[in-house]
Amino acid sequence: MKKAISTLLVASMCAATLAGCGGNANTSANTDNSSAENTVGTEKTEKNGTADNAAEFENKKLNIAVFEGGYGPDYWNEIVEKFEAAYPGVEVDMQISPSIGDVIRPQIVAGNVPDFIVMNDNDSTGLISSMIKEHALLDLTDVFEGPGIDDETPLKDQVNTGILETAKCQPYADGKIYLAPFNSSPxxxxxxxxxxxxxxxxxxxxxxxxxxxxxxxxxxxxxxxxxxxxxxxxxxxxxxxxxxxxxxxxxxxxxxxxxxxxxxxxxxxxxxxxxxxxxxxxxxxxxxxxxxxxxxxxxxxxxxxxxxxxxxxxxxxxxxxxxxxxxxxxxxxxxxxxxxxxxxxxxSVEQFSIPAKAENPELAKEFLRFLYTEESVKLFAEKANGIYALKDATELSKGLVSDGIYNMNEIYEHGTSMVFGFAxxxxxxxxxxxxxxxxxxxxxxxxxxxxxxxxxxxxxxxxxxxxxxx
CATH class of the missing domain: 3.40.190.10 (Periplasmic binding protein-like II)
Incomplete structure (x- = not known):
């Protein structure tokens, strides 16, 4: 993996709502992280189809751009390494920065378009909203209609109810998904x-x-x-x-x-x-x-x-x-x-997207599917103290996220979840x-x-x- 980290001031990472500021501090007094270290990431892929189609992506490079908010870089460093290990010959070139929108905007203008973008909720740089206006994002509907890697259930049925149908994921209200949900934060x-x-x-x-x-x-x-x-x-x-x-x-x-x-x-x-x-x-x-x-x-x-x-x-x-x-x-x-x-x-739902002009869109789609695996969900909980926007994620994250993060999800016992985003x-x-x-x-x-x-x-x-x- 090649990685470029911007040295721009961390203070710039959270304009607008900061809803994507997440975190990387696991402070649970009841969590045995040493045990988690020994279990997360060892399941590998015997039970899923990753190894079966790895050959079709051999010798390809995936360029990804990641917003580094409070979740920190550790999860991304490790999940990229695991993806490269599961898909021999694939090289991931990652740019990660608190100001990733500002970093990659001139690159996109110059024609150097990343294959995969991870952006915070309510992106303050306006990059994603600009790409939406320009119809510059790839249709991801087929990914969600299809099965997961280690669960053959269609991915759309694995995502928390009520998210994919909103403007956060369907900005044109045409039934097509252009933005994929990442984490889910009450x-x-x-x-x-x-x-x-x-x-x-x-x-x-x-x-x-x-x-x-x-x-x-x-x-x-x-x-x-x-x-x-x-x-x-x-x-x-x-x-x-x-x-x-x-x-x-x-x-x-x-x-x-x-x-x-x-x-x-x-x-x-x-x-x-x-x-x-x-x-x-x-x-x-x-x-x-x-x-x-x-x-x-x-x-x-x-x-x-x-x-x-x-x-x-x-x-x-x-x-x-x-x-x-x-x-x-x-x-x-x-x-x-x-x-x-x-x-x-x-x-709050942070988002994954694939630019329409991505050089390796199919590899980017495979990376998206890989991020929705149980291994990835647990790793995100352990390394970033965060919970994916998947129905099983809260329970999978129990004991890996801090007590505070886990217990704040109890708010859903007192109110109905809603996701809001302007079209x-x-x-x-x-x-x-x-x-x-x-x-x-x-x-x-x-x-x-x-x-x-x-x-x-x-x-x-x-x-x-x-x-x-x-």
Whole structure:
């Protein structure tokens, strides 16, 4: 394997939502990693078909580009070595960087297109969204219609329910898969279990309970919430589930497809007004709008506030960060409008893709299938403390990921998983609705923009998308 690692600042790895920031720190006190070291990767391929078709790829090179977030490089280094061992004669040339989109963009423009791309959720570089607009990604539907390597079940039936059908994987809403899911991370409101136990706080179900808890927290010296002010897309783990609960999951699909009126329904306005109230009502940690992701996360971990919209990768990302004594990660659902409403859990999904102009697309497809093997799933859990977006992955990862990561998946017992991603924008469109949703949050929180103005800005954006598409 040949590997090139960018030395760009690690601080650049997480713009936008950082939903792909994962982690590589396995801190479980109950995990016997020495045992895992002896078992992961030794199953080899006697039970699968890898060896049978290895010859057709002999002497070929696979060029891959990997976003290096909080999951680190160890998993990728080892899975590449295992792939080369399983397919003798294949050489993998890997570029891995926290800014991989910026690294490979000029290469792609110059015609040096990678065979395989691993990108974080909500890619801040805009590379993947650009490739989608240009129809520059390969159709992967045949891979998911076909069997896995060590499980003959079609891959589409092995993936967590509800992911492949979304715009995250089908950006053109045409039934064809162009983006393959990587890991699956629950998102919501991260909190300190220890603090809640010490203060006898109850987790809020409704918005009324949420603000009542905030009032109590103020008396006790805590703010209710913070977020990464300069990376406001983090708030998606609060916004989209709350809107799904209030307006219905079908309306969320309308929002993802820029349907006019979907973002400003009466129930949606209640949610937007509640989010605005966090700031204007004095529930937001002072100075939040100027904080980056690590600063806001540290403030929350030091018990300056009760909640931060985030995902289970935060444990890994902040492994070495200061925290209050006894801090224990918890993850809770976004509030619902009224008791009895269905709660939803935003699920972050990082993605694999194969460029349409890849030199070795069939080898890239085989690598994708290889990544979905049990061996790969366990290795990812052990080396990166992460869980693949496969139905069996959570149990396969038990004992290999930290207790915190594993236990935060319990949020799915309290809410229904949902995946959100905006559909591909039409050619010539000059607006980016996702930016219009989140980039104004500072103004909303400080009262410079009302909830109504926020909704209207997004609706205007939807209208321009619709007009461009005509």
């Amino acid at each position: 998102m919501g409101l991260v909190y300190n279990k220890t603090l809640f136990e010490e203060m006898n706080y109850e987790l809020p179900t409704t918005w009324d309970e949420f603000f009542a808890l905030g009032d109590q927290a103020k008396e006790d010296g805590y703010a209710l919430m913070t977020y990464a002010g300069i990376y406001p897309s983090y708030v998606e783990s609060l916004l989209w589930p709350a809107l799904a609960s209030a307006t219905g999951i079908d309306n969320i699909k309308d929002i993802s497809n820029y349907v006019e009126g979907s973002f400003s329904k009466p129930e949606a306005m209640e949610v937007l007004e509640n989010i605005a109230k966090i700031g204007t009502g004095g529930y937001l940690l002072e100075g939040t709008v100027a904080l980056n992701h690590t600063q806001s996360q540290t403030e929350m971990m030091m018990n300056k506030c009760l909640f931060i919209p985030n995902g289970n990768w935060m444990e890994n990302e902040m492994a070495d960060a200061p925290r209050a004594d006894g801090f224990e990660f918890g993850l809770w659902t976004a509030p619902v409008l009224k008791d009895g409403d269905e709660a939803y859990v935003m699920t 591909a924008l039409p050619e010539g469109c000059k607006v980016v609705p996702n930016d219009d949703v989140f980039n104004v949050l500072s103004d909303v929180m400080t009262g410079k923009m009302s909830a109504e103005e926020w909704a209207q800005k997004v609706e205007n954006s939807f209208k321009e998308v619709s007009e461009t598409a005509q």
